[in-house]
Amino acid sequence: DAKTTQPTSMDCAEGRAANLPCNHSTISGNEYVYWYRQIHSQGPQYIIHGLKNNETNEMASLIITEDRKSSTLILPHATLRDTAVYYCIVRVDGNAGKSTFGDGTTLTVKP
Amino acid sequence: ETGVTQSPTHLIKTRGQQVTLRCSSQSGHNTVSWYQQALGQGPQFIFQYYREEENGRGNFPPRFSGLQFPNYSSELNVNALELDDSALYLCASSNSGGVDQPQHFGDGTRLSIL
Numbered sequence: 001d002a003k004t005t006q007p008t009s010m011d012c013a014e015g016r017a018a019n020l021p022c023n024h025s026t027i028s029g030n031e032y033v034y035w036y037r038q039i040h041s042q043g044p045q046y047i048i049h050g051l052k053n054n055e056t057n058e059m060a061s062l063i064i065t066e067d068r069k070s071s072t073l074i075l076p077h078a079t080l081r082d083t084a085v086y087y088c089i090v091r092v093d094g095n096a097g098k099s100t101f102g103d104g105t106t107l108t109v110k111p
Numbered sequence: 112e113t114g115v116t117q118s119p120t121h122l123i124k125t126r127g128q129q130v131t132l133r134c135s136s137q138s139g140h141n142t143v144s145w146y147q148q149a150l151g152q153g154p155q156f157i158f159q160y161y162r163e164e165e166n167g168r169g170n171f172p173p174r175f176s177g178l179q180f181p182n183y184s185s186e187l188n189v190n191a192l193e194l195d196d197s198a199l200y201l202c203a204s205s206n207s208g209g210v211d212q213p214q215h216f217g218d219g220t221r222l223s224i225l
Contacts, residue, residue: 043203049211049213087153101154
């Protein structure tokens, strides 16, 4: 599976957009980019995923570069409840759908 | 829609004992994966079950085993518990094991080994 690199931590002001970067320079053509977040003492929560096109849902937007070597998760209006560890992972078909998690980015939203 | 539920929420065992953790998948999901999450680290893949068969395994020894039942619920069994097995054990379900299907996680079982 492709390895991902994320900053260890980021801060964001409440009400502003939070832009979380992820590098996946070794990604293959059949690997999907997924984003999850984990709030303390809870299980990871699915946010969004994509293959090569930009995606948007009610929680966030996912921007994937044209060469697919990096992506950005955008939370358009961050709230205090968005404080969490955010994981960017890539999943390859034919590998039992295994998700390989790194250590993620700790996002702290400040008032 | 019922989400993924795990039981028990917390468990304390001693070295050498055996433990069984349980997971009920989200309604409509037929695939279950198990993960181990040590404190301060990301989840690590243990194995996945699809239609009652193990169809993928991570780097975990054979004393970690599992089952999936006809209703798609699942069990994780760990024998000969070691101190390093202390972790949060997460179950995730999805609609098929396809990579384009999101996995949805439960809140886990916190296992402590004394």
